[in-house]
Amino acid sequence: MARTVWDSTVGKKAVMAVSGLIMLLYLVVHMIGNLKIFFGPGEFNHYAHWLRTVGEPFMHHEWTLWLVRVVLVVAVVAHAVSAYQLSRRDIKARPSKYVHSKPRASYATRTMRWGGIILALFIVWHVLDLTTGHVHSGGFESGKPYQNVVDTFSTWYGNAVYIVAMLAVGLHIRHGFWSAAQTLGVGSRTRDRALKTVANVLALLLTAGFLAVPVGVMTQVVS
Amino acid sequence: MKLTLRVWRQKNADADGTMSTYEVDGISPDMSFLEMLDTLNEELILKGEDPVAFDHDCREGICGACSLVINGDAHGPERTTTCQLHMRSFRDGDTIDVEPWRASAFPVVKDLVVDRSAFDRIIQAGGYITAPTGSAPEAHATPVPKPDADFAFEHAECIGCGACVAACPNGAAMLFTSAKVNHLNVLPQGAPERETRVLDMVAQMDEEGFGGCTLAGECATACPKGIPLTSITGMNKEWLRATRKAAKR
Ligand code: HEM
Ligand code: SF4
Ligand code: FES
Numbered sequence A: 001m002a003r004t005v006w007d008s009t010v011g012k013k014a015v016m017a018v019s020g021l022i023m024l025l026y027l028v029v030h031m032i033g034n035l036k037i038f039f040g041p042g043e044f045n046h047y048a049h050w051l052r053t054v055g056e057p058f059m060h061h062e063w064t065l066w067l068v069r070v071v072l073v074v075a076v077v078a079h080a081v082s083a084y085q086l087s088r089r090d091i092k093a094r095p096s097k098y099v100h101s102k103p104r105a106s107y108a109t110r111t112m113r114w115g116g117i118i119l120a121l122f123i124v125w126h127v128l129d130l131t132t133g134h135v136h137s138g139g140f141e142s143g144k145p146y147q148n149v150v151d152t153f154s155t156w157y158g159n160a161v162y163i164v165a166m167l168a169v170g171l172h173i174r175h176g177f178w179s180a181a182q183t184l185g186v187g188s189r190t191r192d193r194a195l196k197t198v199a200n201v202l203a204l205l206l207t208a209g210f211l212a213v214p215v216g217v218m219t220q221v222v223s
Numbered sequence B: 001m002k003l004t005l006r007v008w009r010q011k012n013a014d015a016d017g018t019m020s021t022y023e024v025d026g027i028s029p030d031m032s033f034l035e036m037l038d039t040l041n042e043e044l045i046l047k048g049e050d051p052v053a054f055d056h057d058c059r060e061g062i063c064g065a066c067s068l069v070i071n072g073d074a075h076g077p078e079r080t081t082t083c084q085l086h087m088r089s090f091r092d093g094d095t096i097d098v099e100p101w102r103a104s105a106f107p108v109v110k111d112l113v114v115d116r117s118a119f120d121r122i123i124q125a126g127g128y129i130t131a132p133t134g135s136a137p138e139a140h141a142t143p144v145p146k147p148d149a150d151f152a153f154e155h156a157e158c159i160g161c162g163a164c165v166a167a168c169p170n171g172a173a174m175l176f177t178s179a180k181v182n183h184l185n186v187l188p189q190g191a192p193e194r195e196t197r198v199l200d201m202v203a204q205m206d207e208e209g210f211g212g213c214t215l216a217g218e219c220a221t222a223c224p225k226g227i228p229l230t231s232i233t234g235m236n237k238e239w240l241r242a243t244r245k246a247a248k249r
Helices: A002-007 A009-039 A041-053 A063-093 A103-131 A145-152 A156-183 A192-218 B033-046 B117-124 B146-156 B163-167 B174-185 B188-207 B218-222 B230-248
Strands: B003-009 B018-024 B095-099 B108-110
Touching: A002 A009, A002 B230, A009 A041, A009 A063, A009 A156, A009 A192, A009 B188, A009 B230, A041 A063, A041 A145, A063 A103, A103 A145, A103 A156, A145 A156, A145 A192, A156 A192, A156 B230, B018 B033, B117 B174, B117 B188, B146 B174, B163 B174, B163 B218, B174 B188, B174 B218, B174 B230, B188 B230
Parallel strands: B003 B095
Antiparallel strands: B003 B018
8 A cells, every 4th residue: 555655646645745734733833832932941941841751751751752753754754755756747747838838827836846945954954953053053052942042043044044934834834734635635615715714824823923933032022 | 800820830749849920810709719720721721831730629619629728828718628719809919829738748749739648548547437338228227316416417527628737837637537537436337446447547647647736726727617626636535545445455
């Protein structure tokens, strides 16, 4: 069955949809967690510490966190590889453009591809910035995420990269959530409006929620 | 009406093509687009030039043979087939671009004619029912609920023209294939092959080199028969169901 799914354009798209929805679920949780920064360093740092102790005593220290990380890496890789393979196939299937071409025809598809590439680069930068600290601007200290976040958003490029990526996430989810419903066969004429509304609301809430943090730092609400 | 046409001319499958410019005069707004091209071809023949090759058959909007991309739109500006498009949709003095369907699975044969036999092979892979032929069966022998009959009929309207492929930024044949799958899969007559049909037709579609669906929706906008985009959603559902069932066996 795995072979049938991976070898078919319809199946590979389903892999994209499921991995995309897993990432989407994670983003919702992540966004809510980020907002704790508005309650001060104590609460935010405590929350970050708690992430490492979730599930104890059944789970050992950091096991739950690592489990989530593994699921996310699998989702990102599955999503990116299928996106790459499907996009290559799509471009090959339509080699010559119309002389009289209409830009609208590929607007959503192009934004998804460019947005996806921006997101892939952002994910790498983001992990190196705030998880490992390799590209961090200040003196990165693990266990002190509040200060690390403030440092990142105290640089112009930290803000710029982050804002661009969050706008890309919003656009990606706007088309992606609705698309995933179609790919998984749960869309229908009667549900179309509801699905589009949920997609727009999710995109807006996530973008606004994520952007609240750099805006908070820039306006010194968080410092 | 007096018009300037820029038409894709290509001698054969291997030759390079270009857009050639022609002027046509004395076009009536009541002519169909194909009659306008007939007028051009008569002039070309009189001048001893090669007439423009284009596909057509019924000229009634039911056979699916006509296939022109007009000003960047498959079948032109109205939601109908090229043969049912009238010159009143254009204005005197307009310049009109006429191109063939573009997709690697639909190679150009000559000028505006493309080879759409990939569609035939998708149909051969499962777009049929196994039933004894002969005299027509008694109409009430197999009851079909009205909503199912309506659903089947909506999808049965597909004439296999390929405008969906031509309009798709990925050259995908999802709308055509889904119209056929949905049409037959909802009916009791199509039930015995419900799973193999969708699996085999999608596999053949991929085999032919069509692209995948990114839900851009251009196919449903171009379709002269109004096959809805949700048709693709329905086929995805059928495909996932059939794959799960096949895995259990
Ligand atoms: C590694 C970075 C990413 C890349 C390269 C990428 C790329 C893509 C591409 C090319 C598509 C297909 C667009 C189309 O079919 O028109 C897509 C769809 C999608 N993406 Fe992403 N994306 C990435 C990250 C994300 C993230 C972080 C999320 C989480 C919200 C996400 C959620 C989705 C969803 C739900 C879909 C719809 C799947 C479907 O059409 O069935 N993607 N992505
Ligand atoms: S789905 Fe519509 S556009 Fe595509 S082949 Fe059928 S009738 Fe033509
Ligand atoms: S010629 Fe038959 S549909 Fe146009």
